[in-house]
Amino acid sequence: MAGMVILSSIITQDAYFYSFATPEIIQQLSLSYMADFVGASMVLMWSPAYAVVFTIYFVLANLFFYSANSTMPLQDFLSDGGLLVLAGAVFSMAMVVFRYHSVKTMIISKIELIKNNDWMAVQNEIIEQKSAELQKSNNRLKEFAYIVSHDLKAPLRGVRNIASWIREDCSTTISEEGVMHLKLMDKQIHKMENLIIAILEYSKTGTAGVNKEWINLDDMIKDVIDMVEVDNRTRFSIHSHIPEIKGTKIVLSQVLQNLLSNSIKHNDKEIREVEIEITDGAENINFMVADNGPGIDPKDHVKIFDLFQTLRNDTTFESSGIGLPVAKKMIEDEGGNMWLESVPGKGARFYFSIPKEK
Known part of the structure; x- marks a missing residue:
């Protein structure tokens, strides 16, 4: 506003003296008049509204003083210098507006940059905080898995010892069927020990740190079926033309055990039918486990993979709601889906599916 007042005062004075111009000196006065605009355009920054108001004032002031003081015809007054002065004023105002917009754009850009930098700083701080919390949670989970797995060894050894004592002390009285059951128990204990060792290793390193190995799929599936089948009411159908693959055995066995266990546990048929199919894809090894159970509503297809989510509210039905989410996470950690x-x-x-090992 101060610039507007000062420049208007100068223009008022210049317009007054310019109105007395004669043909002999009008061009010289015109150049002097324009110098004031050029000087103003070097320092002023106005919005378009200010520039328009000033231009209108400039035209009215010069017309007023011309009509009051000039003796030159209007046509000569304009052609000899008046139009040149008007053009200089308009050009100067255009420069003033251009500078205003340039500085405004620069200031807005800097403000946005500062805001973005502040936002990025806050986001980075949040990410660092969440990463630290996640690391602590992972460490606690690994410690928990290690402690639980370690503590399972002692009672498991106790069960094995008891089975051994029964076999030794009752060797003459135990039936042939009882001996077979004791051998089966010893076999299952051995599998459990191997599973605990694998879980310990997995809890310490995660899937990224577990060595890949060649896995005989037929043997692995047979072992998993032995672990989950309890009453001989399930008919298993296995379709696989892949003798072995390279991967993380603990992951594949645990995932298959979870899926087969669910197919049996949730099945409402007298004779349960479970199909296992393994196919060799272009980039992945694909697994499928199907059953003839009650099925799952499509609206629950996402929910079923959420932690602690169960689809049955029956209190007599035992389900922790962590099996499928953990199985899915293990597969995703392997790069699959x-x-x-x-x-x-x-x-x-x-x-x-899991990616093929190169």
Whole structure:
């Protein structure tokens, strides 16, 4: 506003003296007049509204003083210098507006940059905080898995010793079927010991640190079936033309054990039918576990993979709601994916894939 007042005062004075110009000196006065605009355009920054107001004032002031004081015809007055002065004023105002917009844009850009930098700093701080919390949570989870797995060894050794004592002390009285059951118990204890060792290793390193190994799929599936089948009411159908693959055995066995266990546990048929299919894809090894159970409503296909989510509210039904989420996470840590296809009344098909090892 101060610039507007000062420049208007100068223009008022210049317009007054310019109105007395004669043909002999009008061009010289015009150049002097324009110098004031050029000087103003070097320092002033106005919005377009200010520039328009000033231009209108400039024209009115010069017309007023011309009509009051000039003896030159209007046509001569304009052609000899008046139009030149007007053009200089308009050009100067254009420069003033341009500078205003340039500085405004620069200031806005700097403000936005400062805001973005502040936002990025806050986000980085949040990410660092969440990363630290996640690391602590992972460490606690690993410690928990290690402690639980370690503590399982002692009672398991106790069960093995008891089975051994029974076999030794009752060797003459125990039936042949009892001896077979004791051998089966010893076999299952050995598998459990191997599973605990694998869990300990997994808890310490995660899947990224577990060595890949060649896995005989037929043997692994047979071992998993032995772990989950308890009453001989399940018919297993296995379709696989891949003798072995390279991967993380603890992951594949645990995932298959979870899926087969669910297919048996949730099945409402007298004779349960479970199909296992393994196919060799272009980049992945694909697994499918299907059953003839009650099926799963499509609206629950996402929920079923959420931690602590169960689809049955029956209190007599035992389910922790962590099996499938953990299985899916283990597959995703291997670089694979897990999903299902199912409709109520037509069973369920669970799929998962893992990348081929090069």
